Amino acid sequence: MNRPLPSGAGAGAPAPASACASASASTGDGGLAEVMEKVAHGDKQAFSVLYDALAPLVLGIVVRVVRDRAQGEEVAQEVMIELWRQAARYRPEAGSVTTWAGTIAHRRAVDRVRSAQASADREQAQASREHHTAFDEVAEQVETRLESEQVRRCLSGLTELQRQAVTLAYYQGLTYREVAETLRTPLPTIKTRMRDGLIRLRDCMGVTT
Numbered sequence: 011m012n013r014p015l016p017s018g019a020g021a022g023a024p025a026p027a028s029a030c031a032s033a034s035a036s037t038g039d040g041g042l043a044e045v046m047e048k049v050a051h052g053d054k055q056a057f058s059v060l061y062d063a064l065a066p067l068v069l070g071i072v073v074r075v076v077r078d079r080a081q082g083e084e085v086a087q088e089v090m091i092e093l094w095r096q097a098a099r100y101r102p103e104a105g106s107v108t109t110w111a112g113t114i115a116h117r118r119a120v121d122r123v124r125s126a127q128a129s130a131d132r133e134q135a136q137a138s139r140e141h142h143t144a145f146d147e148v149a150e151q152v153e154t155r156l157e158s159e160q161v162r163r164c165l166s167g168l169t170e171l172q173r174q175a176v177t178l179a180y181y182q183g184l185t186y187r188e189v190a191e192t193l194r195t196p197l198p199t200i201k202t203r204m205r206d207g208l209i210r211l212r213d214c215m216g217v218t219t
Contacts, residue, residue: 042063042107042108043100043102043107045059045060046060046097046100047097049093049094050098050100057094060093060107061090064090064093064107064108064111065090067108067111067112067115068086068089068090068112068115069086071119072085072086072089072116072118072119073086074119075116075119075120075122075123076122076123082119085115085118085119085122086115088118089111089114089115089118092114092118093111093114096114160214160215161211161215163214164210164211164214165177167210167214168207169203169207171193171195171203172203172204172206173207174193175189175193175200175203175204175207176204176207176211178192178193179204186200186201186204189204
């Protein structure tokens with residue numbers, strides 16, 4: 011995970027990697043509190059030390075929550091940037107730097123998971139609404155024309171199971187479950203064949219939604 015450049019850090023570079031590693035290795039929680047204080051004052055070298063000390067911990071927490079390495083690295087970068095920006099809010103009496111960073115990392119990771127799930131749920135709901143609306147409109151139009159010669163001709167173009175399912179549902183008024191029981195066929199299969207059959211009828215009759 012590449013070290014992010016703190017905002018407003020255009021002038022001056024982080025401390026050399028060897029210096030950062032040395033400082034990080036000797037920095038316990040108490041030392042990190044001092045480092046955090048320097049970061050709060052905009053010290054970019056201190057941020058390099060902080061990054062080397064906390065990045066592995068942050069990444070580990072995030073990946074365990076989001077369960078995706080690429081997303082985990084992205085969120086971990088966001089966490090490190092937040093540590094830079096919010097450093098002045100850290101209070102040693104409230105807990106260690108590692109605990110504070112871990113809390114932020116976990117919160118960010120959970121937010122990412124919730125956001126991704128909410129987005130997926132919205133897309134699924136929208137797709138479901140569009141599918142059912144189109145399907146119901148087609149079904150209604152097909153039902154009103156089942157007595158026509160054209161429909162009888164189009165029915166002959168269906169598979170045997172499709173034709174039986176559509177006939178039982180629309181001529182005899184059976185439910186999906188009753189059709190499945192009558193034909194001794196699993197309900198999911200009946201639903202699929204009914205859907206495919208209605209689509210073929212729509213295409214055959216030139217019905218548009």
